[in-house]
Amino acid sequence: MTDYLSVYNAVKAISDDVSLVAVSKFHPYEAVMEAYDAGARIFGENRVQEMREKFPPKNERPEGMKVYLIGQLQRNKVRKAIEWADRIESVDSLPLIEKIEKECEALAVDMDILLEFNSSGEENKSGFRTEEELLNAVCYLRECPRINLLGIMTIGPLGGDEARIRQAFQHTKELFLKVKSENPSVSVLSMGMSGDWKIALEYGSDEVRIGTAIFGARK
Numbered sequence: 001m002t003d004y005l006s007v008y009n010a011v012k013a014i015s016d017d018v019s020l021v022a023v024s025k026f027h028p029y030e031a032v033m034e035a036y037d038a039g040a041r042i043f044g045e046n047r048v049q050e051m052r053e054k055f056p057p058k059n060e061r062p063e064g065m066k067v068y069l070i071g072q073l074q075r076n077k078v079r080k081a082i083e084w085a086d087r088i089e090s091v092d093s094l095p096l097i098e099k100i101e102k103e104c105e106a107l108a109v110d111m112d113i114l115l116e117f118n119s120s121g122e123e124n125k126s127g128f129r130t131e132e133e134l135l136n137a138v139c140y141l142r143e144c145p146r147i148n149l150l151g152i153m154t155i156g157p158l159g160g161d162e163a164r165i166r167q168a169f170q171h172t173k174e175l176f177l178k179v180k181s182e183n184p185s186v187s188v189l190s191m192g193m194s195g196d197w198k199i200a201l202e203y204g205s206d207e208v209r210i211g212t213a214i215f216g217a218r219k
């Protein structure tokens with residue numbers, strides 16, 4: 001049993017044009033299909049291998065099903081990621097961008113990405129650590145014709161301190177607006193997970209990524 005519909009309804013009750021990514025990591029394909037049958041179309045996975053084992057190849061998926069990679073990506077798995085993912089939301093370094101561009105070129109495909117910002121300052125989190133580094137990556141992307149920069153993603157601080165969560169989302173929103181003002185292709189601000197998505201919507205999130213509240217606790 002998934003709670004996709006109740007989460008979907010709760011999100012839509014607050015904002016009509018937010019997209020909902022159903023984060024299916026650690027849950028089997030049966031759970032994915034249950035959510036799909038309830039209306040879910042976009043799924044999030046954080047490991048390349050799990051994504052490839054769980055989901056069919058792009059051209060064999062049920063109608064409209066998309067899979068976004070939301071976890072940290074190692075350079076040696078970029079090709080395997082591009083082959084399966086419809087979007088990479090966790091791009092966090094220049095060498096990774098360089099590798100994605102190169103592999104896209106080799107495969108003759110384009111890739112939609114988000115840049116991940118480490119808004120919590122937590123050392124163990126991925127994402128660009130400073131605004132300068134992220135803006136530098138935005139500049140670098142102008143030389144990458146195969147990569148389409150869609151926006152910015154962040155993971156809020158864990159642990160439930162609401163003031164820190166708000167500060168992180170506010171900071172990311174300001175950065176997003178700065179990037180968007182100079183880059184017409186940028187339109188997605190991805191913030192909010194099971195524990196903080198309502199707060200994220202207050203800061204203008206366009207996309208929430210929800211796992212636990214839909215599929216239950218992960219093993």
Ligand SMILES: *Cc1c(COP(=O)(O)O)cnc(C)c1O
Nearest residue numbers: 023046070193194209210211212
């Ligand atoms: C796991 C994960 C989520 C979903 O987290 P929940 O708390 O289970 O909703 C969202 N975003 C990223 C990047 C994740 O790794």
